[in-house]
Amino acid sequence: MTGKVNREDILKELFNIGVGQAAGTLSEIIDKKIILDVPDVKILNVELGKAELDKFLSQVAEGAVMVSSISFDRQLEGTVSLIFPADKMHQFIDLCLHEDRGEEASMEFTDIDFDTVKEIGNIILNAIIGELSNTVNIPVEYTLPEVNVLNSAKADLFVSDEAYHLVLMMYITFNIEGTHIDGAIVINMTLKSLDDILNTIDKMYDGR
Amino acid sequence: MIDMDSFLPSILNCINEGIVILTEDLRVTYWNPVMEKLTDKKQDDVRNIRIEKALPYLDQNFFHNAVDRVIAGGTPVFFSAAMHRRMISDSHQVNLKMNRVAYNNGVAILLEFIDVTNQFYQISQLRDFVRQLSHLNSQLQQKEKVIEKLAYYDQLTGVANRALFDKFADKYLNLAKQSGLMLGLMFVDVNEFKTINDTYGHNTGDKVMTRVASLLTESTRKNDIVCRYGGDEFIVLMPEISTFNDYRKIVNQIDVNKKRHIVQDGYDISLSLSIGVSFYPDDGETIDELIEKADECMYADKHESRHG
Amino acid sequence: MTKILIVDDSKFSQKITSSLVGKNLDDVSFDYADDGEEGLEKFREIRPDYLLIDLLMPKLRGQDLIESVRQIDFDAKIIVVSADVQKRVRDVIEKMGVLSFINKPLNDEKAKTIADIIRKGAQ
Incomplete structure (x- = not known):
């Protein structure tokens, strides 16, 4: 058989499929090709997860971010946040809307911008959580993402301090017509939820 | 006790958003008065026909995939007016929210069309102002240079x-x-x-x-x-x-x-x-x-x- | 014996692909490469009958791997198994003369499609 299959690798493949589907949907809607980079998944305890996320927030986003997030409960419990640097979002939105606002790009985000990001967030988060839930056959319920702009974001906002929680971090890069947008997806879920997912996957593919 | 089943249509008629309810095979079963106004199509004209016939913009892959997901997993879907300019007509910009609702033994799909035409209008006005302002600003800067020269x-x-x-x-x-x-x-x-x-x-x-x-x-x-x-x-x-x-x-x-x-x-x-x-x-x-x-x-x- | 080379950066995905496809075929052997570069090396070394190639990979992307393989053997039999479902990507890849473009995630039905293609080719 092939080498040892670790948990990160399994999740990475599942999220890759999710992100690939999201890119397919988005590409169809905006009628542009999207080049994706392979996201690597890190499974971290809360402390390490916060440190990793803070690094992203300060280095890539310089603190100002646009976040779409959803919470889910029932069989699986946790929150998912899709985080993009705020300064790149005007460009990202312009590319999606076939607009070029040039100087006016320094304007604050409008309700229309928020709605656009809400749709993008919905597409990506649906694909990721949907793929996960499909694969393990555990239904997940959640609402539409909430979109916020945060000027000095800290990891505490996305990662709860509760015991038995884990942080899944992955970085995704969209490249649309030469413009790179580096985002992060942070999943904060209970250890039990992750165990349920991985155990189900093990059962499905073991013994073959 | 109020019998909600008979009450529901009159509630939906009052809601100030476009409301459409679809059966699992995407046929229109309800189309409220706001929807009639937004689209210029009467409920009687669209009832029982498939939603892509009533709203041709939605006859696209991404919509069908989204509907499949809504039906299968109950995942909510959002389409923004900005990315879908001609969703229902040339004159109205709407956001669309799509949810699954349980109905007896089956499911129905609830579509909410939220009119944001005014937002588009206001934001385009705002953009015009910003543009004018930046034009004025550059004129002012040139004048400042002249004044400095004079001074x-x-x-x-x-x-x-x-x-x-x-x-x-x-x-x-x-x-x-x-x-x-x-x-x-x-x-x-x-x-x-x-x-x-x-x-x-x-x-x-x-x-x-x-x-x-x-x-x-x-x-x-x-x-x-x-x-x-x-x-x-x-x-x-x-x-x-x-x-x-x-x-x-x-x-x-x-x-x-x-x-x-x-x-x-x-x-x-x-x-x-x-x-x-x-x-x-x-x-x-x-x-x-x-x-x-x-x-x-x-x-x-x-x-x-x-x-x- | 039909030799199949699976090029995929996910070991998990390699395992799923080989087990699902292997279940539907007799007398096959699988080799694996974890990225495009390794895929090219193994192709030169093993000369597999079929390649199952993922697109989103580090080092050498699937698309570039297909081009390089074509330069060595224009008739190489390639099946793409990818999570990239964009129509624009698919159009480009299909013009490169691959046998089939299969969307991940792989399931029994899709694995049968792959097995059928391979079986027909072997006859």
């Missing part, structure tokens, strides 16, 4: 006026104090300017004055400030002089032009300048002292040129 430069000769001289004099004096270098101040007077005016006319006199300003500017260094100080007087500020040699280079340049003939408006005019120089720190601690000292030297020079 700090002599209108006739184009060299610095006394206001700019005052600004630079203090700055250069402080720099000299900090660096320990000398600051030179040269007082220049055009001899017999009144006679030139009387003989050749004011118009030609003005032009001669402009020639003198140009001569001084050409003879000095880049950071030296040539200033028209009074009717026929100029002052040149010479910062960062470390040796008298530096100074001599400048003076030699000017000396060439100190006594000469120029041709202006067809007249052969003999031009002569009187020059006096002072230095910080040797000749004074303040600008006033330096001016006074240079003025004295200039008069001595003038006297010499008359009698020498």
Whole structure:
């Protein structure tokens, strides 16, 4: 058989499929090709997860971010946040809307911008959580993402301090017509939820 | 108890959003009055037909995939007006929310169309304002430059006026104090300017004055400030002089032009300048002292040129 | 014996692909490469009958791997198994003359499709 299959690798493949589907949907809607980079998944305890996320927030986003997030409960419990640097979002939105606002790009985000990001967030988060839930056959319920702009974001906002929680971090890069947008997806879920997912996957593919 | 089933249509009729309910095979079973207004299509015209027939924009892959997900997993879906401009018509921009609702043993799909046309209108107005503002701003910046030119430069000769001289004099004096270098101040007077005016006319006199300003500017260094100080007087500020040699280079340049003939408006005019120089720190601690000292030297020079 | 080379940066995905496809075929052997570069090396070394190639990979992307393989053997039999479902990507890849473009995630039905293609080719 092939080498040892670790948990990160399994999740990475599942999220890759999710992100690939999201890119397919988005590409169809905006009628542009999207080049994706392979996201690597890190499974971290809360402390390490916060440190990793803070690094992203300060280095890539310089603190100002646009976040779409959803919470889910029932069989699986946790929150998912899709985080993009705020300064790149005007460009990202312009590319999606076939607009070029040039100087006016320094304007604050409008309700229309928020709605656009809400749709993008919905597409990506649906694909990721949907793929996960499909694969393990555990239904997940959640609402539409909430979109916020945060000027000095800290990891505490996305990662709860509760015991038995884990942080899944992955970085995704969209490249649309030469413009790179580096985002992060942070999943904060209970250890039990992750165990349920991985155990189900093990059962499905073991013994073959 | 109220029987909700019979109550529901009248509730939905009151809601101020476009509401559509679809069966699992995507046929329209309910289409509220707001929806009729938004689309110009009556409920009776669309009932029982598939939603892509009623709203042709939705006949796309991404919509069908989304519907499949809503039905299978109950995942909510959001389509924004910005990314889907022509979702229901050319005149109305709407956001669409799509949710699964349980219905007896099956499921139905609830579509909410939220009219955001006004937002688009307001934001495009706002953008226009921003554009106008940035246009005004650049005009203002150009005007500021003109005003600055008027405020700090002599209108006739184009060299610095006394206001700019005052600004630079203090700055250069402080720099000299900090660096320990000398600051030179040269007082220049055009001899017999009144006679030139009387003989050749004011118009030609003005032009001669402009020639003198140009001569001084050409003879000095880049950071030296040539200033028209009074009717026929100029002052040149010479910062960062470390040796008298530096100074001599400048003076030699000017000396060439100190006594000469120029041709202006067809007249052969003999031009002569009187020059006096002072230095910080040797000749004074303040600008006033330096001016006074240079003025004295200039008069001595003038006297010499008359009698020498 | 039909030799199949699976090029995929996910070991998990390699395992799923080989087990699902292997279940539907007799007398096959699988080799694996974890990225495009390794895929090219193994292709030179093993000369597999079929390549199953993922597109989103580090080092050498699937698309570039297909081009490089084509330069070595224009008739190489390639099946793309990818999570990239964009129509624009698919159009480009299909013009490169691959046998099929299969969307991940792989399931029994899709694995049968792959097995059928391979079986037909072997006859």
